[in-house]
Amino acid sequence: MPAPKRKRPHPGKQAQQPQSKKRKRDDNEIPQLQKAVEELNLENAAYTRFADLPLSKPTLAGLKASHFTTLTDIQTRAIPLGLSGRDILGAAKTGSGKTLAFLIPVLENLYRRHHVGPDAGLGAMIISPTRELAIQIFEVLRNIGGHGHMFAAGLVIGGKSLIEEQNALVRMNIVVCTPGRMLQHLSQTAAFNVDDLQMLVLDEADRILDMGFQRDVDAIVDYLPKDRQTMLFSATQTKKVSDLARLSLKDPEYVSVHQEATTATPKGLQQNYCITPLPEKLDTLWSFIQSAKKSKTIVFLSAGKQVRFVYESFRRMQPGVPLLHLHGKQKQSTRLEITRRFSTATTSCLFATDVAARGLDFPAVDWVVQVDAPEDADTYIHRVGRTARYEREGRAILFLDPSEEEGMLKALGAKKVPVEKVNVKGKKKTSIKNALQNMCFKDSQLKYLGQKAFASYARSIYVQSDKVTFQMDKLALEEFADSMGLPGAPRIKFLKGDDPKARKNAPRAQLDDSDSSEAEDEEEEPKKATQPKTKIDRMFERQNMDVLASHRSKLLASDEASSSSDAASDEDDDLLTVKQRIPAEPAEAEEDVRMVNIAGVTGPVLVDSKRAEKRLTSKKAMLKLKDRGSKIVFDDEGNARPAYELETERDWQEKTKVVEARERFVDEERERVMAHDQLDKQVAKDKRVEKRIKRKIREKEERLGKMAGAEDGGEGEKEDLLQNFLDDAEGMVSDGSDRSEGEGSGADQVEEETARSKSKKQVKFAEQDEDMDFEDLEILAAGLIET
Numbered sequence: 001m002p003a004p005k006r007k008r009p010h011p012g013k014q015a016q017q018p019q020s021k022k023r024k025r026d027d028n029e030i031p032q033l034q035k036a037v038e039e040l041n042l043e044n045a046a047y048t049r050f051a052d053l054p055l056s057k058p059t060l061a062g063l064k065a066s067h068f069t070t071l072t073d074i075q076t077r078a079i080p081l082g083l084s085g086r087d088i089l090g091a092a093k094t095g096s097g098k099t100l101a102f103l104i105p106v107l108e109n110l111y112r113r114h115h116v117g118p119d120a121g122l123g124a125m126i127i128s129p130t131r132e133l134a135i136q137i138f139e140v141l142r143n144i145g146g147h148g149h150m151f152a153a154g155l156v157i158g159g160k161s162l163i164e165e166q167n168a169l170v171r172m173n174i175v176v177c178t179p180g181r182m183l184q185h186l187s188q189t190a191a192f193n194v195d196d197l198q199m200l201v202l203d204e205a206d207r208i209l210d211m212g213f214q215r216d217v218d219a220i221v222d223y224l225p226k227d228r229q230t231m232l233f234s235a236t237q238t239k240k241v242s243d244l245a246r247l248s249l250k251d252p253e254y255v256s257v258h259q260e261a262t263t264a265t266p267k268g269l270q271q272n273y274c275i276t277p278l279p280e281k282l283d284t285l286w287s288f289i290q291s292a293k294k295s296k297t298i299v300f301l302s303a304g305k306q307v308r309f310v311y312e313s314f315r316r317m318q319p320g321v322p323l324l325h326l327h328g329k330q331k332q333s334t335r336l337e338i339t340r341r342f343s344t345a346t347t348s349c350l351f352a353t354d355v356a357a358r359g360l361d362f363p364a365v366d367w368v369v370q371v372d373a374p375e376d377a378d379t380y381i382h383r384v385g386r387t388a389r390y391e392r393e394g395r396a397i398l399f400l401d402p403s404e405e406e407g408m409l410k411a412l413g414a415k416k417v418p419v420e421k422v423n424v425k426g427k428k429k430t431s432i433k434n435a436l437q438n439m440c441f442k443d444s445q446l447k448y449l450g451q452k453a454f455a456s457y458a459r460s461i462y463v464q465s466d467k468v469t470f471q472m473d474k475l476a477l478e479e480f481a482d483s484m485g486l487p488g489a490p491r492i493k494f495l496k497g498d499d500p501k502a503r504k505n506a507p508r509a510q511l512d513d514s515d516s517s518e519a520e521d522e523e524e525e526p527k528k529a530t531q532p533k534t535k536i537d538r539m540f541e542r543q544n545m546d547v548l549a550s551h552r553s554k555l556l557a558s559d560e561a562s563s564s565s566d567a568a569s570d571e572d573d574d575l576l577t578v579k580q581r582i583p584a585e586p587a588e589a590e591e592d593v594r595m596v597n598i599a600g601v602t603g604p605v606l607v608d609s610k611r612a613e614k615r616l617t618s619k620k621a622m623l624k625l626k627d628r629g630s631k632i633v634f635d636d637e638g639n640a641r642p643a644y645e646l647e648t649e650r651d652w653q654e655k656t657k658v659v660e661a662r663e664r665f666v667d668e669e670r671e672r673v674m675a676h677d678q679l680d681k682q683v684a685k686d687k688r689v690e691k692r693i694k695r696k697i698r699e700k701e702e703r704l705g706k707m708a709g710a711e712d713g714g715e716g717e718k719e720d721l722l723q724n725f726l727d728d729a730e731g732m733v734s735d736g737s738d739r740s741e742g743e744g745s746g747a748d749q750v751e752e753e754t755a756r757s758k759s760k761k762q763v764k765f766a767e768q769d770e771d772m773d774f775e776d777l778e779i780l781a782a783g784l785i786e787t
């Protein structure tokens, strides 16, 4: 055990009178406590009352306020060891008081070591697998630690802003957390220092150490000092040497108070199972709820979608008992509200996933119903442990499909779980199939949810490692879908290597919030992007985003058969995903040569061995066969050209005389500019002439109009004027062309030209005075530039 550390008091606190008084009191109390702890009898601990233990006054006050006076078995054994600083592997039945068995040593050891106040830093870290359990542990900590202790304790489970948590975390002495969020802080919160951590506690240790949390927990432990006290607690404790090595436990004390017990489950728990074929499960559940309207019941199902479907459909059928539902994809605030409501309820039925299986201490639960069999005996023990807690009585019933009976009973027997068979009274069983069919028919959302629930259930069976108990092919899935009110069994595909635990524990940020987005664990057979969408595809895409009804499969099959002879029929009955669809091989080929399409590149592949056959299903392997493409570059006009076509500057300089090339370039450019200049001038002149003609016509029309108004005007004069105008216009046109022709013919010509141009400019100015508009100005400007 590390020597107790004396911390310097926080400067701010020294000034406060009550604080210094308290410090004085602690200084007197602590040496006495320390001495008493050292004298504890660890071998034959027989402490029955908390008052018999060397506990500080604030802790005793907290225990008294919560009405805890006598110790439970696990507390009797574990608390003295914990107070003495020993590493502990604590195992005791569900509901036997393990929480206090680690919280009391946490409070006391930090207290005796003066590990208190913002300067002391983090002294104890308590890790829980779920947020709900972390909150519950924190509540107990507050209840017993809130009567005179000065520790800063907090919860770090996510759901709050990271910055808010960061600010609080750096001042905490005790933290209760979930693994993912703690790791995030350890890696991101610069001011968070765990160098002085004294104690690490893993509640539900076997769960935290299993593969779902493995990476996070190992990374957390890497941050922590090796010289610390570590305590592991669970009803199904791990003793795996590898797990203990991961945590660098030092000579741990294995405290298993119920090791000698004949059963692994609480004494007051009556456990039964009944054979209920999968298609009858919902009928049996409905009938059960009807007969237990006055009870408080937890119903376990295997997946969140199932929980939602059963909750939504049963709710609509008004069972006469308040229904609640809890699963991991709900918002944190919703989960908290539901746990609060179920805790305070006297009669209620909570549909839940295994998120509620461990540690949660709902008061006075009468029944635990397992509609879907648990993944293993340990999960069974934790689920049924939600009832019959701390000397209370409770009942549990497990529904088993005939195919599950043998395997499950064997697994439970091996873990000392006594479970007795009962029969469901046929007379009392009500069929709800028609009601569900009706609801699904009227409500497409419910039907869709049902399809997802079906897929989730099928997936939960598929991913089980216990293949003796869970045999997909023995389950009447088609009839099950029927019993859910669905029009046929949705067709599902599963991905290989899908680890349900890893997904279950994945940080929420990485998961799609499936409740809102309807993203789901199940993977639909990906439709090839290159395939054109059929009418049937589009029809189903509208409602059933990624669950394929069987009649759609049939339609698709016929559709594909008619459009292409190479339909991959193997995909229809195979549960494993084949990533590459391989068209049928050419009949005339002697060897097995297949056309493979990889990212748009089609090519033949020789299939001459099993390995080659297998390779065809591996995208990675097929990448090797893919055309690697050739490098192209873009020229100044943006045309793609092979890279070798474009020479580098250096190549070009070497083969070209730079000065000559520059002069040549200048000449070429000059000629080009002059040619363009000519063109521009001509365009400007044409415009100007055109403009002028128009204006002259207008003016002359006006004059003709006036003349027509006078009695002496006549057609002859109009024509004269028109003729004048036309001559004038011709003159202007020829004038312009002459000038351009004469350009550059000699110095005299240039002088003459300049003079003419000047006089013309004057004419232009004179004309402008009369009626000049914007276009005229433009033309004039062009004329000025021209000269």
Ligand SMILES: Nc1ncnc2c1ncn2[C@@H]1O[C@H](COP(=O)(O)OP(=O)(O)OP(=O)(O)O)[C@@H](O)[C@H]1O
Residues within 6 Å of the ligand: 067, 068, 069, 070, 071, 072, 075, 092, 093, 094, 095, 096, 097, 098, 099, 100, 234, 235, 358, 359, 360, 361, 385, 389, 390
């Ligand atoms: N010494 C005690 N005296 C009276 N009640 C106690 C005592 N210790 C614990 N309890 C009560 O027993 C119940 C179960 O305790 P706790 O939740 O710690 O059990 P647990 O062993 O951790 O169960 P699980 O394995 O399910 O997590 C709680 O309601 C708690 O208040």
